[in-house]
Amino acid sequence: MELRVPPLPRDRRLRRIRFSGVGRVAQPGFQEFVGPILAPYDLKGVGLLTYRYIDPAKPDASFLYLPVLRRVRRLSTAQRSDAILGTDADPDSFWGYAGHIAWMAWRFLGEKEMLGVMHGEHYPIQQCPGAADFMFCDAWEKRRVYVIEGRSRLSQYAYGKRILYIDKQAWVVTYEDIYDQAGELWKVWIDDHQFRDRAFPGATTYPEEQDFYAGLLMLDMQLEHATYVPHPGADPPGHEGWHFNRGPNARTDASPSGSIPEMFSIASLVARGN
Template identity: 30%
Template sequence: MKKWFNFLVCLTVALGFISLGNAEMREPMEGAGWHYPWKDTYSEWKPGNMKFDEKLFDQDVTAAYGWEAEDVDKIKDLIPPSLYTIMKSPDAWGPRRINVTAYMENGGSLWKRFVKATEQYKGTAKIDKVGWLRGYKAGCPFPEPKTGAEVLWNFKKHFSEDDRILGTVTIITNRGGQVRYQTSDGNLMYFDGRLQISPKPLYEPNPKDELRIDVYANAHPYEMRGTLSVITQFNNPDKDDSFWLYLPALRRVRRLSAAQRTDRLPGGQDLMWENFDVFNGNPTNYTAKLLGQKEMLAVHNGYPKGEWINGKHLAGPNDYYQKVNVHILELTPKDPDFPFSKMMLYVDSNTWMPYYGEWYDKEGKLYIFSIFQYVPGKNGIFCPVVMNHVDMQAIHSTGYCVTNPKYNVGLTPAYFKVDNLKKEYPSR
């Protein structure tokens, strides 16, 4: 009897190790890596000033779907239609796998400040009769949203940094698998919702009543070096965003009209200003309908180092996904001449950050798809280490892999002046 007991104990322990070993394994994907073609500061992945927990690099995988794994049909209801289409068509889009791991709770000093600010300013932010947010300072404006407009504004004021310098390798892939590379920095600063860098929670003085400034600065290829796209958003629903484009070849600064919000960024990317950060539109230009809240699979605590496969679409093909609660919005443009019929937005129900976005053309067909894959730092900030914007109709994609991200470094409006940016990002 004792021998049988010892045998069963040994067998149980052995099976436990086997099960644990399987759970810990993320199967490698052939060709996935950092394939940057030039030797410069973007040539390798760097964590920047983000401090990532070591356990993020080796998470226990409890299930895997897609390429050389379980049929993605088993999780069809847990992912958006666009991602399902991509994963069911590896011949067109390339291999992609969802590795399911445990959800890591939000934490860190800045997340705690966001939660505190939400409680401190609860009830002070209101949506006026035209649909614009008034009285907002910091935190989540509507911790218990009941309408689509409230969810949309929660997204617009989602948990985020005060400022950032975000180095990215851009991988542009066409239908035939031909690849073009760009390198650029996507830098920004916020004027409200600030949690760390003074002045906070509002950046004051703010004589122009600005909400946010972005710059998209190109370093490669050679012919695009020093190209600058600068956009400023204002705390005024009737004031169009300000767009400036500096073209080194012409040695001139060109002002763009608000009508060009849906034009693609330079270099043949699948990114436009309207879907920058998944959705970057003016909330008053859309009717927001809340379709509900559900559990989905998304990259909340992914693999910190971006990867891609040369000649295949979409970066981050073998990432860690978690079950997360999301709010789903349907955004319908009020302008009948707008080139899209609707936009679907999937946002985290706690941080209000975007995971997925889907744009439909005037005929109601899926056109542009966006997917953001995040990794949290120890301070709580989420870095979108992989971003993809995809033209579903042309089978064309633009992937972005982040390297050397720098958060909350103290950027000011003076940094975003074109004359200063020309010094920061000199042209050829």
């Protein structure tokens, strides 16, 4: 995975962060590993490990490994709303919304029609040219979405509310509007979904369509700053990017043993970051 962090619109500097990948398993409860970061050097080895429990009253256990300090930092549930790694993105915003459902108060606001990317054509995704290079250019289509409002039950949570736009057919987030505690629009999250049975011709073919989630954009509307994440990146070419239900066969350079339970541990978090 590559993470691009370009300020906009005045400062055109571009910082690239490369991840080795993302892993998820559903036993017990839910476990997710993001990382380790491969570049730039000052962030090399950083990784995030999350445990989510079946008991909805039990908060997430999230651990961030910082190799420069040789320390593992545990994040509270509220801290999952804090932007990490010098980006505009916070762990609870991953995939449009990755927070604990039970720790939010939800309200259904209705349905609407919006443009969204559900069958993207560029894999890896392509940056738009010129001043819009913080955004991805792809095939947009009209989609019916559910509009859901979420407010955190935690007083220390960074955001006042989230508005999720969830595709009615695919049940994935297409957009998210994030507001500050004063009720002002703060950030906007946009996803690039690509539903098909393979990443590209010649790649692993699945019996049914999968979401080859090709990337995202997080816009900080107040600071005029953006985080752009293509996945997979263009380097190395031909990388499938995602493995679905392949367990030990979901191998990457950083995870040669594949997606197995042993990789979702603090010991693995530290070992992969060193």
